[in-house]
Every structure is written in structure tokens, then in C-alpha cells.
Amino acid sequence: MREVFIVKHAVATVLGDSLQRTWTRLLAGQSAFGGGAPAVRSAGLAPARGENRVCAVARKVLEAVAPVPAEAGLIWTGIKGNAEFIEAGQAADMPWLAEHYRQWAVTMLGTGRGGFEINAACASSTVGIAIASQKIARGEYGCAVVCGGDVVTDFVVRGFSVLKALTPARCRPFDVARNGMCIGDGAVALLLADARTARAHRLQPLAKVAGWGIANDANHITGPSPDGAGLVRAIAAALEMAGVRPDEVQAFCAHGTGTAYNDGMELAAIQAVFGARCLPVFSIKGAIGHTLGAAGGIEAAVCVHALAERRIPPTAGLEIPEPRAAGRVSQRVQDFGGRNILTANSGFGGINAALLLCVPPDRS
Amino acid sequence: MRIHVIGGGWVTAAGCGRIGGGTRLQLTPGTPAVPPPAEIYAHPPQRYRRFDGYCRIGCAAIALALRDAGMDGAQAARPVGVIASTRYGCFDTDLAFQATALQDNSIYASPGLFAYTLPGIVLAEAAILFRLTGPTFTVGDPAAQRGRRAIQVGVDLLVSGACPVVLAGWIDADSRRLRRRAEDDDGLRGAVFVVLSAGDTPKMIREITLQGTELILESGERVRSIFDVAG
Structure with a gap:
């Protein structure tokens, strides 16, 4: 491959x-x-x-x-x-x-x-x-x-x-x-x-698509599974394909729509995959809104930039993080030191998809 | 790489059937005839009465394909994917929702209809009913190649190890509301699904071989559409 x-x-x-x-x-x-x-x-x-x-x-x-x-x-x-x-x-x-x-x-x-x-x-x-x-x-x-x-x-x-x-x-x-x-x-x-x-074509690799995963919640047509089971499976598949352990993921671009159900589901999934670790997490939807089908691609492009600069943007709109998000999301720019960033999206119909992007070999 | 076809089912204007059910897939233009839910499902979907025509024929064809593969019993969650090709998708429901949204300053806009204004919702209903937790999404295909892209993407998922079994097929429903149709629309409506497996399975109806990037039937011919595989 x-x-x-x-x-x-x-x-x-x-x-x-x-x-x-x-x-x-x-x-x-x-x-x-x-x-x-x-x-x-x-x-x-x-x-x-x-x-x-x-x-x-x-x-x-x-x-x-x-x-x-x-x-x-x-x-x-x-x-x-x-x-x-x-x-x-x-x-x-x-x-x-x-x-x-x-x-x-x-x-x-x-x-x-x-x-x-x-x-x-x-x-x-x-x-x-x-x-x-x-x-x-x-x-x-x-x-x-x-x-x-x-x-x-x-x-x-x-x-x-x-x-x-x-x-x-x-x-x-x-x-x-x-x-x-x-x-x-x-x-x-x-x-x-x-x-x-x-x-x-003399094109410079900006990031490697190291792994991906797609899974369905099989829960409800418009509501995500509260335990984030589908997202957990999607993330696990992406990490397995990339050969990356959860502790080797340095930042996470969440779907983060700002709804009670979606964000709660994502925080449950983050806890299931990363445990108590305070992985830097961000959402850009408080800044640009939900862009529907384009959202995941826009966020992947933002992650490419984040990998190049080794920092993630603040989560616009955030004032007081809910307890499970505290120490993960921030109103400030967060630096991260590694070479792997995870991005994930979820949608109606119970669909969840995750990408593991990493710094290309010649830029490590 | 060899892909096993372990089941198939369809709903068309000529009726419904399964590959192993003794009837042949027939394609005639017209409105698909969906049997009563009791004839299709052991436990009908909870929201069946809310299903639009697209959802009813799609879910019925998936149920028949799973029955043909011996996979329709109530079970624990299974990493089975469902990929469908469609052109119009849920356009009819989009138009129905818009009609409600235009009434009296949107106070009658229907949340029940809006929930079905994505073409993949039918796959979600099937995923919920049959506990399928693999990838579920729709793809586009030209009229002459209905379902071919869904089979190709389904095979991609099998090859990548994303899931061991995939339902791949085609759904397009009739619409009285849609006033404008694609130029090459031949009027064929219905849903056809096959169950594909990459592993050793006790049941195999037929085999597809992945040669390079081409899918080849046992006859040596290339797969042109879902009808070549289910027919």
C-alpha cells in the first residue's frame, strides 16, 4: 500500500x-x-x-x-x-x-x-x-x-x-x-x-494521511450515542491503521458543534480513548460555524496548518469548560510538541469518521 | 483478491426478491412495489410510518439481502458497512419539508421530515434495525452504472480491513413532486443490495475477483452495475 x-x-x-x-x-x-x-x-x-x-x-x-x-x-x-x-x-x-x-x-x-x-x-x-x-x-x-x-x-x-x-x-x-x-x-x-x-508534479507533502476510521453508532438517526461508541470505534480504527498509540496523539480537532448531545458524546469518546490524559482539544465551529459537508475537510486543512506550526487555535465561544473538557479545551492558543494530530466528525445517521494526520517524513 | 457475494435482495416495480429466493431480478420502469412490513421484517422499524418512499424501498432491499445471507436475525452489534449509490436520494422528502417550511412563516416546518433530508438516513435506519456498526454513506453513480461505485467503495472497505462484510447497492425512489429530472433518467426506480464478504464464509452465492482496480465476474466480464452482481 x-x-x-x-x-x-x-x-x-x-x-x-x-x-x-x-x-x-x-x-x-x-x-x-x-x-x-x-x-x-x-x-x-x-x-x-x-x-x-x-x-x-x-x-x-x-x-x-x-x-x-x-x-x-x-x-x-x-x-x-x-x-x-x-x-x-x-x-x-x-x-x-x-x-x-x-x-x-x-x-x-x-x-x-x-x-x-x-x-x-x-x-x-x-x-x-x-x-x-x-x-x-x-x-x-x-x-x-x-x-x-x-x-x-x-x-x-x-x-x-x-x-x-x-x-x-x-x-x-x-x-x-x-x-x-x-x-x-x-x-x-x-x-x-x-x-x-x-x-x-513537484508537489510538497504537507501532511501524511496516516490512518482513518469510519463507524456508525446504530443508535438514532439524529442523535449520537451518548457513550460515543461509534466515534470510539472510528478513532480506534484510524489509530490502528496508522500504527499509533493513543498516547502518541498530541492534539485533537473535535467536531465540537456546541450542541449538548454532540459535545457530550465527543467528551465521552475522548475519555474512552485517551483516559484522564489532558490531550489538547479544540473546535473551530464557534468561529466559522458548522459548514455541513465541508466541515471535515476544512478542519483537516486547519490541522495541516496546526501540524506545521505545532499549535492549535483557541476554541472561540468557550467561557467555562464543562468538567470533562477542563484542561483540554482552551480560550488560548495551545502548543503541542508531537507529530500526530487527530480530527473527527460525526453526523446525522449516526456516522462517525476520524483521520490521523502526521508530519511528513522529510519534515520530522 | 476474491470477494464473496453471500446474499442479495431487491425491490423494484416488478416486485421484490432475493438471489436465493427463486425469483429473478426484473427491471421495469415504474413505482417500486414495497410489500407490507410484516412480510419483510421480523421486527418492523420503530419509525416505519415516518419512512418516505426512498427509505421504505431501501430498507426493504437491505432486509431482504440480509435475510438471503442469513444475517437478518436480531444480534449484537456487527461491524458491517452499508454503501448505497443514489442520484436523487431523498429529494422527494426535501421538497416535502420545504412545503411545510413555507407555510405560515415556518411554524409548520416539520422536524420529522427534516430528519429524513439526507440520503444516508435510510442506511442509518437499517444500521439501527440490524445492529450494523460499519461505515454507512451514499455515493453517486451514472444511470448506466447503478450501484457500481457502491460495490467498488464497498470493496475498498473490505480491502482496507475497515469491515469484514459490506452491503452495497443502489436506491432511487419515485417522486411525484420532482418536476425536473436528470437528462438521462430512464425511469427505473427501486433498490438492489448485495452482501459482500472478504473472508471465508460458509455461504457463497457467487464470486467477484478484484484484478488491479477492476471487479471481474465469474464469467470473465467486468462488473458494470449492481444488476450484474444481483441478477
């Missing part, structure tokens, strides 16, 4: 239209949700003729990640691209099925290999990275782009609102007073490649 590396990355969030701008503001503890609204749209998004806001936000990351090798496969991981189409009464001329977004992205990047779409709810791009890694590892692809975008729509806001999942105030991941999530526009594009393809 071949080693797989992330060799390019680009994100667009409501905190910044590039990874560098988003990272800088994350480190400063800033949030796009200071005004108290549970949903924030990107300022100045101007869809091109015949396109929509998903295209507009995804275009930013596709342009940033270009050029990519023509032989790259492409996995689209946006999950609610049809919401704008539905709100427009099915009358608009725009991409509307997931396959249309993939075809649009393939045309944008000029990749000839095609690809496919993955929908794993809010773990979609995490699963996309895992499956792309598997296809590269066993030689089906030399490289692959995992990309997706989701935007704030009335459809999604109404849906999460009637489920009482949105905060009426501010998103506070892992806080004693957390009471819901917020939603933001977001897009991500990651180019993954094996070592030979990376060398052939």
Missing part, C-alpha cells in the same frame, strides 16, 4: 476566503458570529451567471488549489447543494444534483478522470478524504481532489431550527452553557497524492 499525502489545500469560510486568513483569525480567537445570529453568509459572494452560492464559495477554493494534475480523480462532498434549487422553486438553471456539482468542479479544474460524490452527512469530506486515501493507497488513483461546499440557506436554517439544534445566543463548544450550533458558508479543496505523483 502506498503512503498518501495532502499536497495542496484551500478553504473559504465566513472568517476568511483563504486558509491563511482563516487560520490567522482563528489564532486570534475571533468569530464570525459576534452579532448573535445563528447563521452567517459570506460577504460579497457573487455567483457567476447560471451558478449559485454553492458554486461561488466552491469556486474560491477550486481556483486556489489549481492547477492540479489532469489525471486527478475528484470526490465531491457537498451535501445540501439542492437547497438553493428547491428554494428557487426548481426553476433556476444551476447545478442541482450532487453529480452536477462534481461535473462542474471537474470542468473548473480541467481534470479528466471524473470521480464521484460522497454523502456522509456532516462527516462527508472526512469520509471523502478516507476513501480518496484508500484509492490512492491501493493504486487506483495517483492523486485525487476532495472538495465540497455548503452554504447557509433558509431550508437548512429552518430544519436545524425546528430540531432545536441552533443556538439562540452564541455557539460555545464544550462550554457548561452550550446550547446549540451556528451555521456558516464554507468550502474546501484538498489535493491528495502518493509520493511518486507528488514528486512528478
